[in-house]
Amino acid sequence: MMLLIRKLFFSTSAQxxxxxxxxxxxxxxxxxxxxxxxxxTERILYYTGRISSIHEVRGKDGxxxxxxxxxxxxxxxxxxxxxxxxxxxxxARVNIIDTPGHVDFTIEVERALRVLDAAIxxxxxxxxxxxxxxTVDRQMVRYGVPRLAFxxxxxxxxxxxxxxxxxxxxxLGVNAAAVQIPIGVEGELNGLVDIVAQTAYKFxxxxxxxxxxxxxxxxxxxQVTRKRQELFASVANVDDELGEMFISEQEPSAAxxxxxxxRTCINRSFVPVFMGSAYANVGVQLLLDGVIDYLPDPxxxxxxxxxxxxxxxxxxxxxxxxxxxGLAFKLEESRFGQLTYVRVYQGALRKGDYIYxxxxxxxRVKVPRLVRMHSDxxxxxxxxxxxEICAIFGVECASGDTFTSADCDPMTMTPMHVPEPVISLAIxxxxxxxxxxxxxxxxxxxxxxxxxxxxxxxxxxxxIIKGMGELHLEIYLERMRREYNCECVSGRPKVAYxxxxxxxxxxxxxxxxxxxxxxxxxxxxxxxxxxxxCDASVGSDPSPKEMKNEFVNRITGGVIPTNLIPAxxxxxxxxTIKGPQxxxxxxxxxxxxxxxxxxxxxxxxxxxxxxxxxAFRQAMAKAGPMILEPVMRVHVxxxxxxxxxxxxxxxxxxGVIADTESGIHGGSSDVVSIYADVPLNDMFGYSTELRxxxxxxxxxxxxxxxxxxxxxxxxxELVANYNSNKRVTN
Numbered sequence: 001m002m003l004l005i006r007k008l009f010f011s012t013s014a015q016x017x018x019x020x021x022x023x024x025x026x027x028x029x030x031x032x033x034x035x036x037x038x039x040x041t042e043r044i045l046y047y048t049g050r051i052s053s054i055h056e057v058r059g060k061d062g063x064x065x066x067x068x069x070x071x072x073x074x075x076x077x078x079x080x081x082x083x084x085x086x087x088x089x090x091x092a093r094v095n096i097i098d099t100p101g102h103v104d105f106t107i108e109v110e111r112a113l114r115v116l117d118a119a120i121x122x123x124x125x126x127x128x129x130x131x132x133x134x135t136v137d138r139q140m141v142r143y144g145v146p147r148l149a150f151x152x153x154x155x156x157x158x159x160x161x162x163x164x165x166x167x168x169x170x171x172l173g174v175n176a177a178a179v180q181i182p183i184g185v186e187g188e189l190n191g192l193v194d195i196v197a198q199t200a201y202k203f204x205x206x207x208x209x210x211x212x213x214x215x216x217x218x219x220x221x222x223q224v225t226r227k228r229q230e231l232f233a234s235v236a237n238v239d240d241e242l243g244e245m246f247i248s249e250q251e252p253s254a255a256x257x258x259x260x261x262x263r264t265c266i267n268r269s270f271v272p273v274f275m276g277s278a279y280a281n282v283g284v285q286l287l288l289d290g291v292i293d294y295l296p297d298p299x300x301x302x303x304x305x306x307x308x309x310x311x312x313x314x315x316x317x318x319x320x321x322x323x324x325x326g327l328a329f330k331l332e333e334s335r336f337g338q339l340t341y342v343r344v345y346q347g348a349l350r351k352g353d354y355i356y357x358x359x360x361x362x363x364r365v366k367v368p369r370l371v372r373m374h375s376d377x378x379x380x381x382x383x384x385x386x387x388e389i390c391a392i393f394g395v396e397c398a399s400g401d402t403f404t405s406a407d408c409d410p411m412t413m414t415p416m417h418v419p420e421p422v423i424s425l426a427i428x429x430x431x432x433x434x435x436x437x438x439x440x441x442x443x444x445x446x447x448x449x450x451x452x453x454x455x456x457x458x459x460x461x462x463x464i465i466k467g468m469g470e471l472h473l474e475i476y477l478e479r480m481r482r483e484y485n486c487e488c489v490s491g492r493p494k495v496a497y498x499x500x501x502x503x504x505x506x507x508x509x510x511x512x513x514x515x516x517x518x519x520x521x522x523x524x525x526x527x528x529x530x531x532x533x534c535d536a537s538v539g540s541d542p543s544p545k546e547m548k549n550e551f552v553n554r555i556t557g558g559v560i561p562t563n564l565i566p567a568x569x570x571x572x573x574x575x576t577i578k579g580p581q582x583x584x585x586x587x588x589x590x591x592x593x594x595x596x597x598x599x600x601x602x603x604x605x606x607x608x609x610x611x612x613x614x615a616f617r618q619a620m621a622k623a624g625p626m627i628l629e630p631v632m633r634v635h636v637x638x639x640x641x642x643x644x645x646x647x648x649x650x651x652x653x654x655g656v657i658a659d660t661e662s663g664i665h666g667g668s669s670d671v672v673s674i675y676a677d678v679p680l681n682d683m684f685g686y687s688t689e690l691r692x693x694x695x696x697x698x699x700x701x702x703x704x705x706x707x708x709x710x711x712x713x714x715x716x717e718l719v720a721n722y723n724s725n726k727r728v729t730n
Contacts, residue, residue, distance in 0.1 A: 017319065017320055017321070017385070018299075020385060021297055021298055021299050021318055021385075021386065021387055022297050022299070023091060023092040023093060023297070024092070024093050024095070024297050024298055024387050024388070025092060025093070025094045025095070025117070025118065025291055025292065025295055025296075025297060026095045026115070026116050026117040026118070026298065026343075026387065026389060027094065027095070027096055027097075027116060027117070027118050027119055027120060027291060027295060028096070028097045028098075028099055028109075028112045028113055028116045028118075028119040028120070028145075029041055029096065029097070029098050029099065029119070029120045029122060030099045030101075030109055030112075030113070030119055030120070030121060030122070030136045030139075030140070031101055031121060031122035031123065031124075031132070031133060031136060032101055032123075032124070032127070032130040032131065032132035032133045032136070032701070033078065033100075033101035033102045033103075033132060033701060034078075034101065034124075035101060035122045035123060035124045035127075035130075035133075035152060035153075036122055036124070036152040036153055036278050036279065037079065037098055037099070037101060037122050038079055038098055039056065039278045039279055040120075040122060040150065040152065040278040040284065040287075041085075041096060041098045042054055042055065042056075042278075043207075043278045043281065043284040044087065044096065044284060044288060045085065045087060046207065046209075047089075047209060047284055047285055047288070048087035048088055048089050048094075048288070049087070049088075050085065050086075050087045050374065054207055056279075071482070072475060072478060072479070072482075078100065078101070078102055079098060079099070079100040079101065079102075079105075080100060080102075080105055080475055081100065081105070081108055081332075082097050082098060082099045082100065082108040082109070082111075082112050082330070083097070083098050083373075083375045083376075084096070084097050084341065084373040084374075084375075084389060084391075085098075085373065085374045085375055086372060086373075086374065086389075089288045089289075089291070089292060090288075090289070090292050092292050094288075094291060094292075095388070095389045097112040097116060097389075099112050101132055102132075102471060102701075103131075103132055103135065103468065103469065103701060103702065103703035103704075104467070104468045104469035104470075104471045104472035104475075105468070105472065106135065106139075106419060106451075106468060106703070107418065107419070107449060107450055107451045107468075109136060109139055110139060110416050110417055110418070110419075111329045111330055111399065111416050112329075112330075113139050113140060113142075113143045113145050114143055114327075114329055114416040115327060115329045115343035115389065116145060117145070117146075117295070117296050117297070117298055117300075117301045117387075118145060118146045118147060118148075118291075118295035118296055119140055119145050119146075119147045120147065120148060120149070120150055120287070120291070121133070121136065121137065121140070121147050121148070121149045121150070121271075122149075122150050122152050123149060123150070123151050123152065123164055123168070124151075124152060124153050124156075124164075125151050125152060125153045125154040125156060125159035125160065125161055125164060125185075125275075125277075126153060126156050126157070126158045126159050126160075126671075127637065127671075127673075128163060128164040128167045128168075129164070129167040129168055129171040129172060130635060130673075130701070131633055131634075131635035131675070131701050131702070131703060132701055132703065133171075133172070134171060134172065135703055137172045137174070139417075142417060144268065145268075146265050146266050146267075146268050146295060146296055147265075147268075147271060148265060148271060148272045148273070148274060148287075148290055148291070148294055148295065149168065149176060149271050149272070149273045149274065150273075150274045150275070150276070150283075150287055151164050151165075151273060151274070151275045151276075152276065152277060152278055153277055153279070154182050154185050154186075154189050154275055154276060154277050154282070155185075155186060155187065155189045155277040155279065155280040155282070156186065156277075157186055157187075158186070158671070159185050159186055159189075160185070161178065161181075161182065161185075161273075161275050164273075165177070165178060165273055168271070168273070174271045175234055175237065175238060175269060175270050175271065176234070176270070176271040176272075176273050177227075177230055177231045177234035177235070177270075177272070177273060178195065178227055178230075178231065178273045178275065179194070179195055179196055179231060179261065179272045179273060179274060179290070180192045180193060180194055180195060180273075180274055180275045180276075180283070180286065181193050181195065181220065181223060181224065181227055181275070182275050182276070182282075183200065183202070183217060183220065189277060189280060189282055190202060190282070191203065191214065191282070192275060192276060192282065192283050192286060193216055193220060193224055194286065195224060195227050195228045195231055196228075196231070196254055196257050196258055196261070197254045198216070198224060198228070198254070199213055199216070200213070200214045200215060200216045200217070200220075201213055201214065201286065202214050203281055203282050203283075203285075207281050208280070208281025208282060208284075209281075211285050211286075231257070232246060232252060232257065233246065234270065235257070235260050235261055235264055235270055236260075238264050238267075238269035238270055239260045239263055239264050239269075239270075241256075241260060241263075242256070242257070242260040258293060258294075261293075261294055262293060262294045265294045265295065266294075266295075266296045266300055272290065272294055274286065274287045274290050297387070298318045298386065298387030299318040299387070302315070303315075303316045303318075303345050303413075304316060304414070305325055305345075305402070305411030305412065305413060306411060306412050306413070306414060307409070307410070307411055308358065308410055308411070308412055314409070314411055316345045316346045317346055317386075318345070318346065318386045318387045319346065319347075319386055320347060320348040320385035320386045321347075321348075322346045322347050322386070323346065323347050323404065323405045323407045323408030323409075324344070324346065324347030324348060324349055324353075324355065324403070324404060324405035324408060325344075325345045325346040325347060325402070325403070325404050325405075325408060325411065325413075326342045326343060326344045326345060326347075326349060326355075326402070326403045326404075327342065327343050327345065327400070327401075327402055327403075327413045328340045328341065328342055328395075328397050328398070328399060328400065328401045328402075328403065329341055329342070329343055329399065329400070329416070330399060330448075331397075331398075331399050331447055331448050332448060333444050333447075333448065334393075337393055337394055338393070338394070338395070338396060338397075338447075339391050339392075339393060340391060340392050340393075340395050340397060341373070341389065341390075341391050342389070342390055342391065342392060342403070343388075343389050344384055344385065344386055344387065344388050344389075344390065345386065345387075345413070346386055346408075347386060347405060347408070348383055348384065348385050348386065349367065349370065349383065349384050349390065349392075350367070350370070350382060350383045351367055351368075351369065351370045351381075351382050351383070352366065352367060352368075353366070353367045353405070354366050354367075354406065355367060355395075355403045355404065355405060356403065356404050356405070356406060357397055357401050357402075357403055358401070358402045358403070358404055358410050358411065358412050359397075359398065359400070359401040359402060359412060360397070360401065362410060365395050365396075365397075366394075367392050367394075367395065368392075368393060368394040369392065369393040369394060370382070370383070370384065370390060370391075370392055371390065371391050371392075371393070372384070372390055372391070373390075373391050378391070398447070399447075399448075399450055400413075400415050400416060400450075418450045418451060419451060419468065419704065420496070420547075421451055421452075421453055421466035421467050421468060421496060422468060422469070422495065422496050422630040422632075422680055422704050423466065423467055423468070423469060423470065423472075423473065423493050423494070423495055423496065423630075423680065424464050424465065424466040424467075424493065424494045424495075424496060425464070425465050425466075425467075425473050425490050425491065425493050425494070426457070426462040426463065426464055426490065426491045426494075427462075427463055427464075427465055427477070427488045427489065427490045427491075428462070428463060428488065428489055429486055429487070429488055429489075430487040430488060430489050431487070434484075434485065434486040434487070437480070437484035437485060437486040438480070438484070438486045438488070440484065441479070441480045441483070441484045441486060442454045442463075442465070445476055445479075451467060451468050451472070452465065452466070452467050452472070452476060453465070453466040453467075454466075466496065468704070469702075470493060470684070473490075473493070477490065492684070493684060495629060495630055495679075495680045495681045496584070496630060497582060497584040497627055497628065497629055497630075497710075497718070498547070498584055498585055498586070498587045498588075498627070498628040498629075498707050499579030499580075499581050499582065499584055499585065499586045499587070499625065499626070499627055499628070500530065500586065500587055500588045500589065500625075500626050500627075500628055500709075501528065501529075501530050501588075501589060501620060501623035501624055501625055501626065502530060502623070502624035502625075502626055503529075503530070503623050503624040504527055504528070504529040504530075504623065505527060505528055505529075505619040505620070505622040505623035505624075506525075506526070506527040506619065507524070507525065507526060507527065507528070507615040507616070507618055507619035508523075508524075508525045508615075509523070509524055509611055509614050509615035509618055510522070510523040510597070510611065511523070511607055511608075511610050511611035511614060513607070514602075519602045520602055520603075520604065520606060520607035520610070521598065521599040521602035521603050521607055522564075522596070522597075522598065522603055522607035522608040522610070522611035522612075523596045523597035523598070523611065524560075524568060524593060524596045524608065524611050524612050524615050525593075525594055525595035525596050526554070526591070526592045526593040526594040526595065526615075527592050527594070527619070528589050528590065528591050528592070528616065528619045528620065528623055529589070529590050529592070529623075530588055530589065530590070530623075531548075531549075531550060531588050531589065531590050547587050547588060547707065548587065548588070549572070549573070549576050549586070549587060549588070549589050549590070549591070550589070550590040550591070551568075551569045551572055551573075551590075551591050551593075552590060552591065552592045552593065553565055553568075553569075553593050554592060554593060554594045555593055555594070555595070555596065559595060559596050559597060559598070560593075560596040560597075560598055560608070561598060561603075564598065564603065564604075564605060564608050565593075566605075567604075567605035567606075567608040567609050567612075568593055568596075568608050568609070568611075568612045570605075570609055570612075571608060571609035571610065571611070571612030571613045571616075572591045572612050572613075572616060574609065574613055575612065575613040575616040575617065576589065576616075579620075579625075580617055580620060580621070580625075581625055581627060581715075581718075581719050581722070582627060582718050582719060582721075582722040583722055584627075586620070587628070587707075591616065626709045626710075626715065627709070627710050627714075627715045627718055627719075628707035628708060628709055628710070629679050629680065629681060629707065629708065629709075629710045630679070630680040630704055630706075630707055631677050631678065631679055631680070631704075631705050631706055631707065631708045632677070632678055632679070632680050632683060632702040632703060632704060632705060633675070633676075633677060633702060633703050633704075633705045634650070634655065634674075634675070634676045634677070634678045634683070634700060634701075634702040635673065635674070635675055635700060635701050635702070636650070636673070636674040636676070636690070636698060636699075636700040637671055637672070637673050637674075637698065637699050637700070638671070638672055638674070638690075638694050638697065638698040638699075639671060639672070639694065639697050639698075640662055640671070640672045642672075642693060642694045642697070642698060643660070643662075643672045643674070645693050645694075646672075646674060646690070646693065646694070646698065647674065649686075649689060649690070649693060650674065650676045650678060653678050653679075653682035653683065653686070654678065654679050654682050654711075655676040655677065655678035655682075656676060656677045656678075657674065657675070657676045658675045658676055658677060659674075659675040660672060660673065660674050660675070661673040661675075677705060678702070679708075679710075680704075683702060686700065687700070
């Protein structure tokens with residue numbers, strides 16, 4: 001009898017766990033800046049009952065959107081850091097992370113997409129696919145995130161959802177088709193037609209909270225038929241079951257079409273496109289239905305852990321009864337201490353549990369407090385299951401650390417992609433008594449943001465901060481003033497140059513030092529060469545390996561003892577930290593060690609490290625040294641009347657025009673999109689110039705593209721300035 005009771009208990013528990021997981025969605029909302037992400041999230045929270053009133057991003061009441069909890073976010077009207085929340089819709093639980101749109105805060109998007117199961121890609125109904133849209137889409141592809149698209153702002157002048165979908169196909173290369181069409185556009189937007197179910201809806205009430213089913217307008221019936229056939233064909237191209245129906249000319253039912261869309265959306269071969277206007281309260285509820293109907297639950301996403309020693313993959317199972325595995329993907333400093341956001345991939349996490357940090361040699365820590373986040377608010381919970389996103393207090397760790405339970409085999413999760421900083425700034429506190437706050441702020445910001453770096457310049461003894469752009473560093477300086485009462489003085493931003501070579505060069509260097517007793521002796525022979533040397537044209541797109549260095553050991557016969565080879569590699573790594581031309585890092589070099597010599601008594605690690613560093617400097621001078629500068633993808637949007645002027649400003653800044661688009665609005669007031677590759681060093685102050693040239697009507701965004709060689713005259717100038725500063729310092 002007891003055995004039967006236990007079987008029934010575990011069977012019921014397993015069934016309950018399966019139902020919980022199937023009713024769970026973990027989604028992110030990502031887009032180009034000012035596409036309406038935060039406004040959309042605000043409407044989602046309102047319609048799901050998480051908030052009782054709606055506040056706009058730039059609200060006149062001074063409150064602002066719920067997910068923009070920082071004062072700086074509300075003042076500037078942009079999202080600076082990602083914020084997590086959760087809500088319920090149709091008996092399903094939805095965890096949401098609202099991410100920034102500005103490229104300077106791209107790490108917030110990276111770490112959110114790393115732990116999410118799916119995403120909503122928001123596009124402006126007027127501007128369509130913009131520069132940051134392409135960046136976000138690449139991030140979603142990098143982490144294998146299924147997504148659906150939401151064409152927002154269809155109430156604005158010039159909105160055209162058909163053009164947006166066409167540009168999704170051409171610019172993003174995705175198989176996309178509409179699952180809805182709007183009833184009216186621009187000022188006449190007042191409802192949507194669901195192509196799958198062939199029903200129409202309007203949104204009544206003060207905030208569009210009441211969804212009313214209405215007949216499909218007669219003037220749209222032909223369009224609905226065409227768009228449904230287009231949807232059918234797009235899905236049939238990537239789904240076997242629907243493909244057979246398409247070939248045999250069978251018309252799918254709503255249930256068959258919906259099931260096929262779900263299958264293809266989850267395997268990332270199709271992107272369903274929803275429509276509406278978050279600001280005008282149209283379409284948000286139907287978008288939530290799409291999240292439940294088409295996006296995967298945690299059990300439908302494959303996740304692996306890696307064994308620390310061998311890197312072998314281990315399949316993780318979304319099951320709360322399995323051993324615990326979780327990833328710390330975001331850190332924040334709060335008044336209660338460090339707040340660590342954790343995605344639970346396997347097992348359950350309970351308050352009071354002891355868990356082990358695999359990245360810190362399985363350091364044992366206790367979970368003193370477990371919470372669910374609602375923007376800046378916290379709800380204490382006793383336990384969270386597999387597939388959930390939560391936060392814990394009082395656990396010291398780094399972003400990207402993996403935690404497991406005691407009964408789990410040691411494993412780590414694959415790390416998130418962290419882009420390299422492209423801009424730096426020398427700073428110091430304005431008042432000497434602010435130094436404690438200055439130090440504390442820099443330590444905190446480095447811990448929270450992997451793209452924010454701090455170092456000390458040995459020559460000038462200045463504190464250097466590095467980041468993803470001017471706005472990125474500007475925000476941190478403002479936070480230091482507000483949160484730590486530390487006002488800083490800063491110099492002109494500096495770009496992150498890199499040094500490289502263009503040809504192969506050989507080296508043969510012998511290091512001898514004799515001062516009585518045992519001396520130092522080491523000889524290294526070989527050559528250096530560029531790794532698939534970067535294309536010399538501005539705007540070339542080097543692969544990631546070109547921005548790294550490689551050490552190759554081809555020693556035979558024991559001319560250099562095996563135990564001293566690591567010293568040679570370390571000497572090469574030390575030499576590339578600071579290049580001989582302008583003192584920046586050296587990249588894209590392969591160091592090949594082919595021969596050498598040693599002395600039984602005088603050869604040691606220090607001797608070979610020194611010999612290697614001198615050999616590298618000797619060879620680099622003969623290998624066509626060049627300086628690489630960061631090149632940015634710049635997207636400028638201006639009224640057509642200013643097109644010629646703006647092209648001139650970009651050319652003056654050494655920009656290479658990649659593409660122009662016009663006709664977004666139609667008529668004489670076309671908005672022109674200009675895409676160009678421009679060196680970062682020439683983009684400082686461009687926002688002021690753009691405003692003055694266009695009477696405040698122009699806007700631009702930029703993101704890092706690659707490092708490319710500078711022009712010879714600029715290289716000579718940079719080297720001369722560096723040598724001059726060295727003489728002054730010395």
